[in-house]
Amino acid sequence: MSKISVLVATYNNERYIGKLLKSVSDNKVDGTEIEILIRDDCSTDSTNEKLEEFVSNNPRAKIIDSAGIRLGAVGNFFRLLFESDADYFMFCDADDFWFANKIEKTFDLMLKTEDGGNKPVLIHTDLSVADSELNIISDSLFKYEKLSPDRKTLKNLLVQNNVTGCTVMINRRLKNYLTEVPKHAVMHDWWLALIAAAFGEIGVLYEPTMLYRQHGKNQIGAYNAGNLFDAAKRLSDKKRNKLIYESMFLQAESFAKTYKPLLTAEQYETVFLFGEMRKFKKFKKIITIFSKCYFKNSFLRNVGQIIAI
Template sequence: MNYPQISISMATYNGQEYLKEQIDSIFAQSNQDWQLLIRDDGSCDNTISIIEDYMAKFPDKIKLLTGKECHLGASLNFGQLLEYADTEYIMFSDQDDIWLPNKIELTLNIMKATEQLYPDRPVLVHTDLTVIDSDSRTIADSIWSYQKLFPEIGNSLNKITAQNVVTGCAMMINRKARAVSIPIPGEAIMHDWWIAIKVAKHGKIAYVSTPSILYRQHPGNKIGAKKAQKINILHFLTKLCRLKKLLSAQYKMVKKADPDANLLLLVLNKALIKIAQRCR
């Protein structure tokens, strides 16, 4: 048996509405050297039936992980998948997006080029995303512009701990990045942020300004793309005080990933990034 070069980790939960479109877009990829690993988090709709139909047609391409634990949430569900995946490269898939046909090929090319520059290092590659609505109509051509994100901050540990710019469904990591990222702890707000912090600390993050995915926003999204709002610094600081609980959770995650993290520096970088977004 020829083992695939790439594992695509898909976390599902009550995803029947868009799941077929998501899986079909993976099968339509120009690069077919992959296996789709799916872990369901306790769906009570037709998600499992849809997956089993695809498994019957493509038994060598799809594997459904079974386990007793359910309702872990997206971050820990992806964490379980990451611990199982054992290939040279790992990608992550939501259950409701559409991958553009060259997504794997594009990301893999940048991954290999980056690995040549940074051999034996953890590497993460991520791309821009086009935001669509529940009917696949375009909301924004670029999520980075839409949310006023700065992808270049990915290689600054102090800045990536302050704001995540890596979207899980648009990233690929190598085996060494997996090694420094597992296990994903309960303190992790989201798996992609945790992985980005760990890779920024130990390796290299590369980004591609070309969108590789149609990122769907609909009422059922756990975490989605919200348009950046114009706010002044006083409003931001006032809001920051109200969000003490969220900041506490963020700091716990950051401290778990980087014991040298400093709360004051974290808050300062969050403020500086917001100011930069305001001026963009």
């Protein structure tokens, strides 16, 4: 019997955690064991009390002791991943709402993509964007953010992540590529997507499996890529954009260093050079982007990239 571990990272989620956990626990898959592993990142509200209440009434759920150490979102998810001995792993934000067939549909595509083979696989899905009361804003995040999930080569994903962590399932083979928490992962989903692109396969389910709640305090959140005012506002935030690209370059640098023995020569050059751009002047960055085709998925995003770097 396969075991699926749902990894729930929480921090000050007292308002939403109860409904989220109920939606996760309503998921069932015949012939499969589903566990719910939860780690709270030292909340200062009543999140812990709500977690204890849920676990006391749900034998499939377990809380991982934080030992009073704050890890941040990335560290929290990786800590949960290392704690689990499951065959498959899903990542769960504490403020969303899962459809009752989310695990079943994701797992079905996982098995089809593995096809009995021994390869690292990451599956992710579309999701519906909702407001704080779970009223739907958009049926599809892919359309709302004008994402291109079919762009899933290593080069594509270095430049632009189109994998949303709260929809992700990975197999144990992919987890085995992690021996420690990455020092410069922008987010856990981005790092895992790079592993899958380099060494395995990424599968996409083009239908929503959950509601992605937007409440103003999301770690990442969704934005309407079709709204030119919002796009201009994001582009004008020079400090934010500089930090984003600095993080992307450091992530590439770290990925190249970590997996150099396993990457092909071509893969290593692609990742290493993208990381090296952190040291380049703007003009050299632009020349490198065009000569090596480090492009995003749309004309406007590529214009924004040239302005932001």
